[in-house]
Amino acid sequence: MTDVGAFLGGPTVIEGRKSLLGETAPQFQLAGDDGKKLSLQRLTLRGPLLMHFYRGNW
Amino acid sequence: MRQHYWDIRSLGVEFVALANEEPDNHAELRERLDLPFQLLADPDSELARALHIYHENEPAGRLIARPAMFLIDSHANGNTILWEHVSPTSRHRVEPSRIMEELMTALGFRIQVVNVIVPSSGELEHRIAALQHPPLGLHKTPQEVQPGVLVQRDFMRQLTMAAHAEVHRLAADGWRLKAVSTEYEGARPVGQRYVFARTLDEVTNMS
Numbered sequence: 001m002t003d004v005g006a007f008l009g010g011p012t013v014i015e016g017r018k019s020l021l022g023e024t025a026p027q028f029q030l031a032g033d034d035g036k037k038l039s040l041q042r043l044t045l046r047g048p049l050l051m052h053f054y055r056g057n058w
Numbered sequence: 059m060r061q062h063y064w065d066i067r068s069l070g071v072e073f074v075a076l077a078n079e080e081p082d083n084h085a086e087l088r089e090r091l092d093l094p095f096q097l098l099a100d101p102d103s104e105l106a107r108a109l110h111i112y113h114e115n116e117p118a119g120r121l122i123a124r125p126a127m128f129l130i131d132s133h134a135n136g137n138t139i140l141w142e143h144v145s146p147t148s149r150h151r152v153e154p155s156r157i158m159e160e161l162m163t164a165l166g167f168r169i170q171v172v173n174v175i176v177p178s179s180g181e182l183e184h185r186i187a188a189l190q191h192p193p194l195g196l197h198k199t200p201q202e203v204q205p206g207v208l209v210q211r212d213f214m215r216q217l218t219m220a221a222h223a224e225v226h227r228l229a230a231d232g233w234r235l236k237a238v239s240t241e242y243e244g245a246r247p248v249g250q251r252y253v254f255a256r257t258l259d260e261v262t263n264m265s
Binding site: 017018019020021022023024025026027028030031032033034035038040041043044045046047048049050051052053054055 | 109110122144
């Protein structure tokens with residue numbers, strides 16, 4: 001594969017934060033807006049998942 | 059993120075938004091914004107902590123999760139973190155087109171996706187009417203219409219024709235039509251979105 005990092009301009013480095021790229025995502029069980037718990041396993045049964053931690057904007 | 063939800067879903071990727079919130083607030087937010095995706099509550103920031111995005115920031119001393127995105131592989135593939143983007147500050151925004159590009163690369167796709175939005179005739183008239191001054195309907199003869207208004211009118215129509223032509227060109231050039239959906243601005247339908255894709259090659263990503 002080509003050098004993806006160079007192509008994308010490299011990852012954003014944040015001081016004191018270790019990248020989790022390539023690691024196994026932490027398991028979770030969190031309540032959805034309907035109050036029902038959703039697990040990582042459930043959300044990734046059919047394919048990959050994009051999780052977006054938002055701060056008041058979309 | 060809302061308007062890019064379907065772009066992300068077209069890659070076969072599930073999408074959820076998370077925040078340090080209570081589920082009740084999320085129910086209200088989802089209904090008010092009519093969001094097509096789930097909002098997950100991380101009230102104790104446990105997950106944010108586990109993902110190393112929990113930090114002390116503005117306003118002074120408040121602990122909060124940084125805006126961040128994580129692409130996690132399917133359960134069958136071991137839930138590996140394929141891609142991450144963590145914003146250094148809450149004001150930091152990433153270009154949606156860049157996110158799409160990075161997601162496709164992380165997923166091992168070499169595909170190009172083009173979105174064409176063709177305004178509906180109703181929307182076109184709505185926009186033209188909004189540009190008219192004085193408002194549409196007061197003019198009787200072409201002489202009474204300000205030249206600039208006519209230019210705007212023609213320009214809007216040309217844009218629509220160009221969008222139509224682009225849809226036909228892509229279809230004729232071997233691009234595959236992946237999705238057609240109604241484009242909304244709030245509750246108002248404004249046109250049709252055509253999503254075309256073309257595969258360059260597929261990189262096996264089984265490492």
